[in-house]
Amino acid sequence: MFESLKKKFSRTSDKLEEELIEEAQEENNLEEESGKKFSFFSFGRKDKKEEEDSKSDVAKIPQEVESIQETDTSDDETSDDKDEKSGFWSFGKKSSDNKEEPQEEESAEEIQEEEEPKKSHFWSRNKDNDSSEENDEDEEPSGMFSFITAKTISEKHLEDILWELEMGLLEGDVAMEVASAVVDSVKDDLVGRKIKRSNDITEYTYNALRNAVAEIIDIPGKSMTEMIEAKKAQGEPLVVMFVGINGTGKTTTIGKLANYYLKKGYTPVIAAADTFRAGAIEQVNYHADKVGVKLIKHQKGSDPAAVAFDAVEHAKAQGKELVLIDTAGRMQTNTNLMDEMKKIKRVAKPDLVVFVGDALTGNDATQQASKFNEAIDLDGVILTKADADSKGGASLSIGYVIKKPILFLGMGQGYDDIKEYDADWMLNQLFSESGEEVNINEA
Structure with a gap:
């Protein structure tokens, strides 16, 4: 990443x-x-x-006497670590192969001949060291x-x-x-x-x-899990409405979240409030069946707000903790569709309005989130395809620009390939060596 x-x-x-x-x-x-x-x-x-070593040292305080003695010995050994400085322009050469017979009587002309080529290749000093002795990993x-x-x-x-x-x-x-x-x-x-x-x-x-x-x-903000618990204590479901344009993986993300919270012991219900796009109800129905959650749906072309309302009422009646409302993908510039989305929000009264964006679209995802935030006031963001994002522009920018937290990251195609956003984990991803994976549990 x-x-x-x-x-x-x-x-x-x-x-x-x-x-x-x-x-x-x-x-x-x-x-x-x-x-x-x-x-x-x-x-x-x-x-x-x-x-990590510092934390380990704290855990070993009961053996401090022996540890101090060992540290003192180590410090003494470290003090002998200084090697004799070589001439400035000899830094590109390894001296390990020439320690037996140091050359003490080189003429000034020979030294000058070595200096000139080194000056013209100042930053190539480490390029020819591949055949030298084995280096420390870090x-x-x-x-x-x-x-x-x-x-x-x-x-x-x-x-x-x-x-x-x-x-x-x-x-x-x-x-x-x-x-x-x-x-x-x-x-x-x-x-x-x-x-x-x-x-x-x-x-x-x-x-x-x-x-x-x-x-x-x-960006500070409560996690969705914390909000579910808070609503559960009030005897109410957490209602989450998902918005965004077509093709960002919104419906698949809803399936992943349903699966995620089922495994945490909650009972979600999905509302098929995308009643306009051909095949949209069948698509969300497929995901609901796959993960094993109830789907509330009406006929194609019916009122999306009515579907969302029925899903919320079902969750309240059945004691379910989470309502996930799928809405029609729409461009942020389409005024009529944005008005329809506002109607769903008025009727369903969601606790969270979440924008789902494609990390691979970079600045476009940030601009889209800004427009949706202006129109409907977002509460958070989910970025899909974050695992395939080599640039990182959207992940770095989107929360800061709209001042709303990233809640989840989509990390693959499977239902389990989603994780709650963690700023420390993200920081380690950004500052780990290329190709090195950082486990979220270690961040």
């Missing part, structure tokens, strides 16, 4: 590192440092690993530098980099106001930061981007 956004975030870190190191090189303010260079995503894994060999005098990140360093980030976000179907909010937050976070080591650049950029995105995607 979201491979495009991940690459843009990682590239922002790389570009800032290039900018600062090249400037320090011109100022003779740079030296190679012993140690390992952390990449953007390996830093994220390392950060999470340290957090670290890259060498390529770590320190600044003799600490560098301070200024607006000048970030101007081109953040412009490139903003353009990249817009190309990834992120809404304009969201892209601007991310860029402004990153700028505020980074300007004035003092950098001593190249790994600091990765750390600060990673944290700045992660904090910016965390603010964007975490």
